[in-house]
Amino acid sequence: MTLHPQSSQSPLSKERLRLWLKLLKASNAIEDDLRRKLRADYASTLPRFDVMSALSRAPDGLKMSDISKMLKVSNGNITGIVDKLSDEGLAQRVTKPGDRRAHLVCLTQKGKDVFSSHALAHEEWINDMLADLSADDISETTRRLDTLLAALRGSKDD
């Protein structure tokens, strides 16, 4: 991309930067809090929660590389998390029907039960963190974020 240092000094550019820094601050604050709560209440981590969440939405199982792509985390890290989930009886590797070389990972029944309780707690934590937001705050902020997400998609098509 080409830099335009002169336009970079425009007031709107500064306002966009301020918006991004606030978005990052809010996102980091919530993520840090989730991280702390997962550790304290479930001795778990966000990447582990995300892997279980991805598996819970794929009843037929996922390839390791699919999980890695979905979560944008390296295959090596995913392997470590899946190994640990398997050791604890929460996930298992299964052979893909018709292709004995292809392995899929899925949650066990115990894994599904454990993730259900974590997901419920996760929703409750978010509900507590954002308890001071009114129904109007919630719907308007969501609407503004939709506009922002659409703008981001637009900027990729340029």
Next chain:
Amino acid sequence: MTLHPQSSQSPLSKERLRLWLKLLKASNAIEDDLRRKLRADYASTLPRFDVMSALSRAPDGLKMSDISKMLKVSNGNITGIVDKLSDEGLAQRVTKPGDRRAHLVCLTQKGKDVFSSHALAHEEWINDMLADLSADDISETTRRLDTLLAALRGSKDD
């Protein structure tokens, strides 16, 4: 914290969760794009950008532990980044006046110049990514994020 599974099913709780997921999606999308651009244009990384940014705001230098605390990254990772910046002549370790045991890190003049150009590019990238947002979108989204940040602070005081 106490879980209230029954309240967790309320529509507002689902809306708060949806808001959080959109916030995370937007934040991740922008961060991923910044990461790509830093790598492509400057062979740099976000943690490295963040360390230089922290140092640029501290002309008298920072202790390694301060940088670590500010960025919520382990001391080990910060050491690696600062070592690399030093090797490239962008940062240096100095002795704290009056306390020869305490070492501070600060940017060299070359480091300040390099960071200035990265910071300018960073602002320009954000300006490009959010170019489709009108002045009203920007000010209203910022205002809503301020409300959200205040709600988060409130939930910590409970």
